[in-house]
Amino acid sequence: MNDYRGRFAPTPSGPLHFGSLVAALGSYLDARKAGGRWEVRIEDIDPPRCPKGASDTILRQLEAFGLHWDGPIRYQRTRNRAYAAALQQLADAGLAYPCSCSRKQWRDYPTYPGWCRDGPCDPKAPLAWRLRSDLGLRPVVWHDRLYGRQCLDPADLGDVVLKRKDALWAYQLAVVVDDADQAISDVVRGVDLLDNTPWQRQLQAALGLPEPRYLHLPLVIGDDGQKLSKQNLARPLPEDERVRPLLHQAVSALDQTPAPALATAPVEDQLAAAIAAWDPTRLTAGSTSVAPNWPAA
Ligand code: GLU
Numbered sequence: 001m002n003d004y005r006g007r008f009a010p011t012p013s014g015p016l017h018f019g020s021l022v023a024a025l026g027s028y029l030d031a032r033k034a035g036g037r038w039e040v041r042i043e044d045i046d047p048p049r050c051p052k053g054a055s056d057t058i059l060r061q062l063e064a065f066g067l068h069w070d071g072p073i074r075y076q077r078t079r080n081r082a083y084a085a086a087l088q089q090l091a092d093a094g095l096a097y098p099c100s101c102s103r104k105q106w107r108d109y110p111t112y113p114g115w116c117r118d119g120p121c122d123p124k125a126p127l128a129w130r131l132r133s134d135l136g137l138r139p140v141v142w143h144d145r146l147y148g149r150q151c152l153d154p155a156d157l158g159d160v161v162l163k164r165k166d167a168l169w170a171y172q173l174a175v176v177v178d179d180a181d182q183a184i185s186d187v188v189r190g191v192d193l194l195d196n197t198p199w200q201r202q203l204q205a206a207l208g209l210p211e212p213r214y215l216h217l218p219l220v221i222g223d224d225g226q227k228l229s230k231q232n233l234a235r236p237l238p239e240d241e242r243v244r245p246l247l248h249q250a251v252s253a254l255d256q257t258p259a260p261a262l263a264t265a266p267v268e269d270q271l272a273a274a275i276a277a278w279d280p281t282r283l284t285a286g287s288t289s290v291a292p293n294w295p296a297a
Contacts, residue, residue, distance in 0.1 A: 004036025006186045008062075008069075009175065011043045012054035016061045017234035018246070018291040019190065019220035019227070022253045025274075026217040027188035028067050029254070032271075033278040036185070040069040041178060044077045045169045057236075064239040065247055066267035074182065076174050083169045086177045086207055087129055087162055095132045095206050096162055100125040111158025130159040131172070137205040140198040145215040146283050147191075152198040160199045172199045180209035191216040192227060215280060218287045220253060228291055235291075242294050243267055253289040255282045 008024040010016065016024070031038035040062065042055045055075075062069070090096035099116040100123065106112050115121055117132065133154040141151045154160075162173040179187060194216045204211055220228050228234040237246065248263040251274045258277070262270050 002035055003183075003185055004031060004034040005039065005182065005184050006031035006034075006036060006188055007039045007041050007179070007182065007184050008067075009041040009043050009178075009189070010058050011046070011171075011230075012050045012058055013046075014051065014054055014230035014233075015057045015236035017228050017230065017237060018250065018253075019229070019234065021061075021065065021237055021246070021250045022220050022289075023188075023190045023217055024062060024067055025065075025247075025250045026215070026254050027186075028271075029274055029278040030186060030188050030215065030280060032275045034186075037070045038067075039071055039074070039182060039184075041074040041182070042076065043171065043174065044075055045171070045174050047077070047168075060239055061237050064243050064267075065237075065250075066271050074178065076169075076178065079174065079178065080169075082177050082181060083163075083174055086173060090131070090162070090203075090206055091129070093206065095136055096129050097132060097159075098127040099130045099159075099161075100127055111156075114159055117159075126165040128161050128165045129163040130161055131199065131203065131206075133157060133159050133199070133202065137202045140201045142197060142201050142211065142214065144194065144197075145213060145280060146285050147194060147216060148285075150194075150197065152195075154198045154202045157195075157198060172196065172203060176200050176203040176207065176209065179212055180204070180207070184212050186215065187212045188215045188217065191219050217254065218283060218289060220291050221288050222291055235294075238294060238297065240297065242297075244270070246292065246294060247271075249292045255284055255287065257282075 006027045008027050028038050044050050098120050100120040139151050139153040160172050161170045222228050245263045247267050247270050248258055251258045
């Protein structure tokens with residue numbers, strides 16, 4: 001093993017669908033080709049959105065596809081203290097502030113206008129915490145291994161929420177704290193998260209955390225042309241012998257060209273061939289693939 005560390009970081013708001021398989025597989029292949037570690041982190045910071053048993057289903061699905069991870073699983077619900085320390089560090093540096101505004105109040109603006117930056121408008125109301133996107137690293141310039149040089153001003157995106165009014169931690173803060181704590185060297189995930197990266201880079205800079213390499217993978221859409229998501233009830237992946245052709249299709253969705261005969265081969269054989277042949281330069285920026293269908297059980 002070297003210092004490559006990759007991760008798959010699903011939110012357990014439902015079982016994995018074909019789009020999440022492609023993201024998991026891309027990060028797995030990239031890590032294994034590099035001879036690195038591949039970890040799984042369950043991003044269960046929003047319990048009301050995470051049905052009971054969804055994490056276990058996700059782990060079973062990964063196993064069914066032969067995607068075995070290294071080391072213990074990290075559960076974000078156990079990481080309260082680390083997120084609180086990071087928020088305190090940002091607040092001490094004047095980079096985070098409590099905010100009482102509700103979405104309704106600023107609905108006529110494209111992003112939150114920062115009304116509470118100098119103190120909460122209504123200190124007695126429940127308070128969220130927001131990042132001062134106008135301070136700190138600006139513009140944010142980073143390199144994506146597929147999309148190339150990226151340059152964005154986080155202030156154009158607005159002051160993102162770090163902690164919600166209901167005291168739940170927000171994704172942007174948790175992901176940055178854990179990627180650094182787990183020494184993740186390579187973030188490989190779906191392109192739908194590309195535009196979250198400026199906030200994450202700004203947070204890394206503010207917290208003095210290292211910058212991982214980024215590779216954002218092509219999107220998978222449904223028959224209706226919409227991005228597959230748990231919210232639009234994309235079909236859960238099977239866990240039986242139907243995984244074989246699906247794994248083959250997931251390798252193809254990553255613009256690799258697996259031998260047709262592998263479509264019926266055991267997942268271990270398919271993965272061994274896919275690792276050996278993994279070439280991320282074959283990926284096409286902006287490409288999409290349509291999720292395949294599979295027979296009912
Ligand atoms: N938890 C996020 C999701 O399921 C992914 C986080 C990441 O890969 O940075 O969409």
